[in-house]
Structures are given as structure tokens and as C-alpha cells.
Amino acid sequence: MSAASIRSLRRTKHTARIVIIGAGTAGIAAATRLLEQGFKHVLLLEAEDRIGGRINTIPFADNVVDLGAQWCHGERDNAVYQRVKDMNVLEATEAHYETFRCVRSNKQVLPDDIANNLKAIAFNSIPERQTELVDFPGSLGDYITKKYWQEVGKLPPMNRTIAEEFLENFHKFESSVEAADHLYEVSGRGHLEYWLCEGELLLNWRDKGYKSFLRLLMNAKKDEPEDLGVLKGHVLLNKRVSEINYQAADEIVIRCWNGEVLTADHVICTVSLGVLKEQHASMFVPALPEAKVRAIKGLKLGTVDKFFLEYPVPPLPEDWPGFCCLWLEEDLQELRASERFWLESVFGFYPVSYQPRLLQGWIIGEHARYMETLTEQEVLDGLLWLFRKFLPFDVPQPQHFLRTQWHANPNFRGSYTFRTTYADELRTGAWDLEAPLLDVAGKPRLQFGGEASHKHYYSTVHGAAETGWREADRLNTYYRSRTAQL
Ligand SMILES: Cc1cc2nc3c(=O)[nH]c(=O)nc-3n(C[C@H](O)[C@H](O)[C@H](O)COP(=O)(O)OP(=O)(O)OC[C@H]3O[C@@H](n4cnc5c(N)ncnc54)[C@H](O)[C@@H]3O)c2cc1C
Structure with a gap:
């Protein structure tokens, strides 16, 4: 057994290196929960020069506008609403x-x-x-x-x-x-x-915008882009990932467009379905399994x-x-x-x-x-x-x-996803997009989050957040079960 494989077997929550691709809602939700669960080496790689992804609240006119997500859609079982309901930050439109x-x-x-x-x-x-x-x-x-x-x-x-x-x-x-x-x-x-x-299906964030929710997730105290709350030191901006190589049995090698190379034990990929559609063939080495490619082709991210x-x-x-x-x-x-x-x-x-x-x-x-x-x-x-x-x-x-x-932005290539008649024909759906790639011992190596991978709340922020938590919990469950076996 190689030294790297032995190191990989000995990894614990304190030493496992997790790289999350994309600092949108799903990536931020995954990272914050992993840190809460005691993981230490959590790194978010974000292609843009800002966090938030399809949440993009910017100053405009008398206060702010949301270029992407604008409303919290609904209350019951809505993870966003449930988190903020007692804070008086949402209002019916x-x-x-x-x-x-x-x-x-x-x-x-x-x-x-x-x-x-x-x-x-x-x-x-x-x-x-x-x-x-x-x-x-x-x-x-x-x-x-x-x-x-x-x-x-x-x-x-x-x-x-x-x-x-x-x-x-x-x-x-x-x-x-x-x-x-x-x-x-x-x-x-x-x-x-x-x-x-x-x-209420159209709850607005008053004069603060949807970024309020991200600040809450990160526990950021100041309303400033520099305040990343608990994610301070865990986010690298302007890091567009070009290749995720999971060929080797132990480490995953991640290459950025600027030539930088990083290694990880686990990768959680949260890029949009539009990015996956355009880049999956060159981004993943070896190529993704057939079922996942079917989901990438069958589901659609429109504009x-x-x-x-x-x-x-x-x-x-x-x-x-x-x-x-x-x-x-x-x-x-x-x-x-x-x-x-x-x-x-x-x-x-x-x-x-x-x-x-x-x-x-x-x-x-x-x-x-x-x-x-x-x-x-x-x-x-x-x-x-x-x-x-x-x-x-x-x-x-x-x-x-x-x-x-x-759509023009290569880091999104569209707005949000829906279920197509073509996906029905291919008999595919979110379940295929969500499925993690495990090693022979059942260790999650390459995981997928992001709104498109939610079976029921796709196309929304509450769906995206749940997928981030889902993937963090998947890793936590794996490390807990390993600790129990030792
Ligand atoms: C116009 C519009 C209106 C919307 N309105 C609402 C609404 O009112 N309510 C609601 O609930 N939802 C709404 N949505 C949907 C909601 O914004 C999304 O479902 C949610 O924000 C998606 O989060 P995510 O983390 O899955 O993906 P994203 O937010 O897309 O995050 C993925 C991140 O990955 C980064 N990335 C991409 N490629 C790479 C790469 N190669 N390397 C590194 N990083 C990369 C991206 O820059 C991005 O930051 C709206 C979206 C749009 C566009």
C-alpha cells in the first residue's frame, strides 16, 4: 500500500481535506455545516471575485436589488424561512x-x-x-x-x-x-x-436583499463583503476549477485555470447544471459515470x-x-x-x-x-x-x-433548473445528479450539491442550501461510522 493510501485511511474529521467547488448557497451551506461538525480542513474554491453565486445583492437606487434570487418561496418546510422566521427580516410582497x-x-x-x-x-x-x-x-x-x-x-x-x-x-x-x-x-x-x-410564496428581504441569508449562514456580523464570518480563511476567490482528477485511489487532484494545483480527500462540486453541461467532459478525469451524464443532459437550466x-x-x-x-x-x-x-x-x-x-x-x-x-x-x-x-x-x-x-457568464450559463420531457424519456432526475462517487470501501470521494440536485426544491435557494447540508452530513456520517468501527 502506498504511503498516500495509508495516510488516506488514517484520515479523521480533523485531518480530512475537503475542497468545495463553488461558493454559492450550496457551497456555503456545506462548508459552514462541515466546520460546525468539527471538520478542520475545509476550502471553498470560487471562480468569481465574490461569494454568493446566484444570490447577488448589489447596491442600487435607494438601497439594494437582487440580480438573482429575490424571494423566499413559502414558509412550511422551507429551510430558509425556518432559519429566519423569528428575526423579522422577511415580509410578504x-x-x-x-x-x-x-x-x-x-x-x-x-x-x-x-x-x-x-x-x-x-x-x-x-x-x-x-x-x-x-x-x-x-x-x-x-x-x-x-x-x-x-x-x-x-x-x-x-x-x-x-x-x-x-x-x-x-x-x-x-x-x-x-x-x-x-x-x-x-x-x-x-x-x-x-x-x-x-x-407566503413571495417573501422579500425588505431593503437588505437575499444576501442577508448568506450572512446568517456564515454568522457574519458586518454587512461587508470582507466579513466571511466563520468562513474566514476558508474561501479562495477567483479560483476557477478546470479539472477534477479522481483517477488515483487516494488523492483527488484539482487544477485551476491559472495553473494552480490542489489536492483533497473529498471534493463537493456545487457548480450549476449549466457549467456541468458545458464542461463535464473536460472537467472530470476519468469521465463521469453514464447515469450522471444522462442527468446532466436530461435536466435543463434555462434563462x-x-x-x-x-x-x-x-x-x-x-x-x-x-x-x-x-x-x-x-x-x-x-x-x-x-x-x-x-x-x-x-x-x-x-x-x-x-x-x-x-x-x-x-x-x-x-x-x-x-x-x-x-x-x-x-x-x-x-x-x-x-x-x-x-x-x-x-x-x-x-x-x-x-x-x-x-447565461453569458461562464460560471453560471443560465438561471435555474427544471424537469424536462427529455429527462422523462431518459428516465433520469435529481437522484442521478446527487449520487456520490464512492471508493470500494464506501468512502465518498466526489460529491455533488447545488439546486439542480435537490429532488423536490430544485431551482430555489432553500433547495440549494439543503443540498449543501446533505453533502456535509454524508461526510459526517461516513467519518462517524468509521470512528465507531475503529
Ligand atoms: C434571475 C434569478 C432569479 C432567481 N430567483 C429566485 C428566488 O426568488 N427565490 C429562490 O429561492 N431562488 C431563486 N433563484 C434560484 C437561486 O438563486 C438558486 O437556486 C441558488 O442560488 C443556487 O445556488 P447553488 O449553490 O446551487 O448554485 P450557485 O449559486 O450557482 O453556486 C455555484 C457557484 O459555483 C461557482 N463556479 C462555477 N463554475 C466554477 C468553477 N469552474 N470553479 C469554481 N467555481 C465555480 C459559481 O461562480 C457559483 O458561485 C433565482 C436565480 C436567478 C438566476
């Missing part, structure tokens, strides 16, 4: 995402009775899905479309064109919830794998981007709690033939809690990825054109403008 105006591309605002009837169909379909999708063989898009028209048929006769325009917009809104390009790629049955936590526009005063009239864009067919055809075609996937604009001078817009899918390639000025010009096209009043130039680029 105003009903803007229900009370918004529906505006057509000829500036016509849908009368309240029609808009409310259509919204009710859309929103009421959410709980019913839970039972009706169980045996549904098709995509979420097939289900929602069928259900929508059944329910519209029960309403007093209405203009079918308007109902169609609304359905188009509802599809885009739901696609943003899933982060899908369109709902026909979202598995109907797979959609049920996601568990909705009961309680949702945000726009933030800052004005000197609130930009919408008081009785406008946000608006969604309904395209008339002839206007849509014209748009599609123009260079502004990407605006088709901008589905609505809403106020931001604790930021009365802001307007937040959303764009999804392929057009979001195209938008990310344009200059900020081109994007802003497009949005101002959209306002002129739809709104029956003038909206001035904003003072400041921001848009996100989650």
Missing part, C-alpha cells in the same frame, strides 16, 4: 404580481372584469395541477393550454383573440417560474416533483433575466401596480420581422418592494440569451420602444439602468 394591468400592443388596457376572469383561470390552475398532472402524459404546456381553454369555455362569451393573447403572456410568465424557454419542454409529471412550500430601471419618482400612475404585455397578432408579426424581435419575450414590468422609484422587468428563454449579447444602451432603447408601443402615457428615460446576464 405586495400583490403586484396579481393586480398588474394587462395592456395590448395597441395601448388598449383590458377591462378589469375580463382581465380578472382570465387571471383567475391562470392562477387557479396552480393548485389543481397537483392532482391533475399525476397521470398526464404530456408537457406542462399541453396541460395548461388544454385546461385554460376548458375554463375559458365556462365564462360568459368573450373575445377569443384577447383570451389567446392572454394565454401567450401567461405561458411566458409560467416559463419564467420554470426558467424554461417554453412550457412544452417542461415535463407535466416532472413538474409535480417540485414541492411548493405552504405559506430568466431581469431589468431594473430607476426613475427620480415612481414611473407608473398610482393605479398601475405593474403591467403585462399582450401582443396583437399583426404587431407581433411586424416585431418578429424587425431587429427588436427579442422584445417578444419581455412579459411584464412590476414595482420593487422598498424601492418605489424602480421598475423591474423580466425576459425569458432564447430571447433573453440574445438580449444578453446586446449593449446595455441597445437593451434600454428596446425597452423604451416597448413602453411607447404599449403604454397610454409617457414614461421618461430612467436615471439608471441594469440588466442581468446569467
Whole structure:
């Protein structure tokens, strides 16, 4: 037996070297729990020059905005909510995402009775899905479309064109919830794998942003990027990992893009599914097992981007709690033939809690990825054109403008994950992504965390945190059982 193998056999919680790739929620959750459990050599390697990953709270306008995760979704069984519920840091968001105006591309605002009837169909379909999708063989898009028209048929006769325009917009809104390009790629049955936590679904972090949760995890006292709390001395920024070589029986060799090489006994990889899709073939030596590659291919990380526009005063009239864009067919055809075609996937604009001078817009899918390639000025010009096209009043130039680029960033390659119809075909899911690679003695060597690997809370921060804790507990259980055997 080699000296390295003997060293590896003798490792304890105090000597085992654990490298976590990625300092997003999952990585931070794993690292903080490992330290709590008594592990000493815990190192986080992060490609960006900041921690947080898809939690990115930045100063903007009167306080902060969240470029990534913004709301805590639900209360019961939600690990984020449960941690902070007694701290008075979360607040239910105003009903803007229900009370918004529906505006057509000829500036016509849908009368309240029609808009409310259509919204009710859309929103009421959410709980019913839970039972009706169980045996549904098709995509979420097939289900929602069928259900929508059944329910519209029960309403007093209405203009079918308007109902169609609304359905188009509802599809885009739901696609943003899933982060899908369109709902026909979202598995109907797979959609049920996601568990909705009961309680308020849009809890905001007041004027502090989602980074409050990370500070709490790390026990950071100061609201400054330098304060890493218990992770002080355990994080290396600007360390983009290019290769994880687990060929040898003992050590794992980790190479960074700048040529640095590190060794570890255990690696917990928490990079996004987008990074895995793009890089798994070159990142892992030897190649990952077939089942894991199937999961990487079958699951999908889609693109949702945000726009933030800052004005000197609130930009919408008081009785406008946000608006969604309904395209008339002839206007849509014209748009599609123009260079502004990407605006088709901008589905609505809403106020931001604790930021009365802001307007937040959303764009999804392929057009979001195209938008990310344009200059900020081109994007802003497009949005101002959209306002002129739809709104029956003038909206001035904003003072400041921001848009996100989650797909263009090679450390993310998208926003969050969903279950595809293709994953159904491949019979794969989070279970394949989660499965650790063990040595012959059952020691976890290469482990996987991150939101995509959560069976039920994927696409969320509470899901990502649970996966980090899961992988820390896996190692802790292994070392506890070894100590018991000795
Ligand atoms: C626009 C948007 C809105 C969202 N809204 C919400 C919301 O309201 N509520 C909610 O619960 N969730 C929301 N989410 C999802 C939520 O942000 C994620 O599920 C969660 O933050 C993912 O955490 P993670 O640790 O799994 O991954 P990440 O946060 O992506 O962490 C992975 C880390 O790995 C790093 N990395 C990547 N490649 C390498 C490499 N080669 N070497 C070293 N490091 C690397 C990355 O830089 C990153 O920091 C949103 C996400 C987006 C993008």
C-alpha cells in the first residue's frame, strides 16, 4: 500500500481535506455545516471575485436589488424561512404580481372584469395541477393550454383573440417560474416533483436583499463583503476549477485555470447544471459515470433575466401596480420581422418592494440569451420602444439602468433548473445528479450539491442550501461510522 493510501485511511474529521467547488448557497451551506461538525480542513474554491453565486445583492437606487434570487418561496418546510422566521427580516410582497394591468400592443388596457376572469383561470390552475398532472402524459404546456381553454369555455362569451393573447403572456410568465424557454419542454409529471412550500410564496428581504441569508449562514456580523464570518480563511476567490482528477485511489487532484494545483480527500462540486453541461467532459478525469451524464443532459437550466430601471419618482400612475404585455397578432408579426424581435419575450414590468422609484422587468428563454449579447444602451432603447408601443402615457428615460446576464457568464450559463420531457424519456432526475462517487470501501470521494440536485426544491435557494447540508452530513456520517468501527 502506498504511503498516500495509508495516510488516506488514517484520515479523521480533523485531518480530512475537503475542497468545495463553488461558493454559492450550496457551497456555503456545506462548508459552514462541515466546520460546525468539527471538520478542520475545509476550502471553498470560487471562480468569481465574490461569494454568493446566484444570490447577488448589489447596491442600487435607494438601497439594494437582487440580480438573482429575490424571494423566499413559502414558509412550511422551507429551510430558509425556518432559519429566519423569528428575526423579522422577511415580509410578504405586495400583490403586484396579481393586480398588474394587462395592456395590448395597441395601448388598449383590458377591462378589469375580463382581465380578472382570465387571471383567475391562470392562477387557479396552480393548485389543481397537483392532482391533475399525476397521470398526464404530456408537457406542462399541453396541460395548461388544454385546461385554460376548458375554463375559458365556462365564462360568459368573450373575445377569443384577447383570451389567446392572454394565454401567450401567461405561458411566458409560467416559463419564467420554470426558467424554461417554453412550457412544452417542461415535463407535466416532472413538474409535480417540485414541492411548493405552504405559506407566503413571495417573501422579500425588505431593503437588505437575499444576501442577508448568506450572512446568517456564515454568522457574519458586518454587512461587508470582507466579513466571511466563520468562513474566514476558508474561501479562495477567483479560483476557477478546470479539472477534477479522481483517477488515483487516494488523492483527488484539482487544477485551476491559472495553473494552480490542489489536492483533497473529498471534493463537493456545487457548480450549476449549466457549467456541468458545458464542461463535464473536460472537467472530470476519468469521465463521469453514464447515469450522471444522462442527468446532466436530461435536466435543463434555462434563462430568466431581469431589468431594473430607476426613475427620480415612481414611473407608473398610482393605479398601475405593474403591467403585462399582450401582443396583437399583426404587431407581433411586424416585431418578429424587425431587429427588436427579442422584445417578444419581455412579459411584464412590476414595482420593487422598498424601492418605489424602480421598475423591474423580466425576459425569458432564447430571447433573453440574445438580449444578453446586446449593449446595455441597445437593451434600454428596446425597452423604451416597448413602453411607447404599449403604454397610454409617457414614461421618461430612467436615471439608471441594469440588466442581468446569467447565461453569458461562464460560471453560471443560465438561471435555474427544471424537469424536462427529455429527462422523462431518459428516465433520469435529481437522484442521478446527487449520487456520490464512492471508493470500494464506501468512502465518498466526489460529491455533488447545488439546486439542480435537490429532488423536490430544485431551482430555489432553500433547495440549494439543503443540498449543501446533505453533502456535509454524508461526510459526517461516513467519518462517524468509521470512528465507531475503529
Ligand atoms: C434571475 C434569478 C432569479 C432567481 N430567483 C429566485 C428566488 O426568488 N427565490 C429562490 O429561492 N431562488 C431563486 N433563484 C434560484 C437561486 O438563486 C438558486 O437556486 C441558488 O442560488 C443556487 O445556488 P447553488 O449553490 O446551487 O448554485 P450557485 O449559486 O450557482 O453556486 C455555484 C457557484 O459555483 C461557482 N463556479 C462555477 N463554475 C466554477 C468553477 N469552474 N470553479 C469554481 N467555481 C465555480 C459559481 O461562480 C457559483 O458561485 C433565482 C436565480 C436567478 C438566476
